[in-house]
Amino acid sequence: MKINVQQLVGDVCMTYEDGQRLHDAYRPAFDAGETVELDFAGTRIFVSQFFNAAVGQLLKDHGIDEVRRRLQCINLPSAAKDPLRRSVENAERYYHDPKYREALDRVLEAQAVEA
């Protein structure tokens, strides 16, 4: 499966909502065992929140090696690499390091009370 990211979300990849839209578009195919190609040609501005939703949440159900093998990001502008890398590193740690997850969840709960 191949998805043109620019056609789906535009040239600005910033918000969690846009990332979720991309994730929803490929997730069934990925879960079915397909290799997914995300084509970032024409995109230009990136924030890690976008990648948290678009890619990071895959790590909840799939190992990093499988994600590396079957989720391919092509034509990725250099400005996207740092936020994407950070998002994947954080997600892997969150889903596979119980102490780290517990600490983050503690912050989340406190903020939910304050909100």
Add this chain to the structure above:
Amino acid sequence: MAFLGGLARLVEYRGGKVSFNWDIQDSAVTMNLAQNGFKAAFRAGGHPWAGNSIPYREDTRQDAHDFQRYLSELWLGRGWVKVSARLRDAIVGHMAEIYLNAFEHGQSPIGVFTCGQHFPRKRELSLTIVDFGVGIPSNVRLFKASEFAPEDLPAAKCMEWAFQRGTSTKPGIGRGIGLDLLREFVRQNQGRLEMFSHEGYVRVADGQVSFGERPTFFEGTLVNVSLRCDESYYCLASELSDKPPF
């Protein structure tokens, strides 16, 4: 201006009243407040104009795409700092991340305040983003609660921890402050990056990163970026690694 505007809104949010005595100000200051839209925001009349101001704005709700246009066109897009389109987009991404983080989980009840200024004689371009949320030290202390008592994590230490790559102060899937590229650009440009939260601060200037504490407490986070408007042309090159992102 961003801080002053936010402070006024915070007082109003908490039930207080704020009024500015516009008459006693220096005329140059008054003109600047009219130019950047601060006076109009507080219903003191005037129609903002471009000039050397980056307009004062209040975002009570998140509008990431409009904020991105503001940064791209009204801050970095006016030719005061000569950056390539790709580098401009990368810096805008960093600043947009700061903006979006302030809205996560409703931490800043009155939103985010932004303003900037071009100083032709000083050859400097500045931008300030401020929120009135819980602040970085609060998040770090909660995150590290199983290891450290709050009194063992002074604000400066919290800022230092949050500034390290790969650390996260935010919930959800998490993030680090992740300003690597912006820090590198500020260093090359010989500009300044400052972040204040509670009593703590971090300052990137003259190629050095320093952490410290100030006597005043501010519950929220203020980020200030000052760039030097020199004749150099800046573009993305080796500051981004070529290795695969994951």
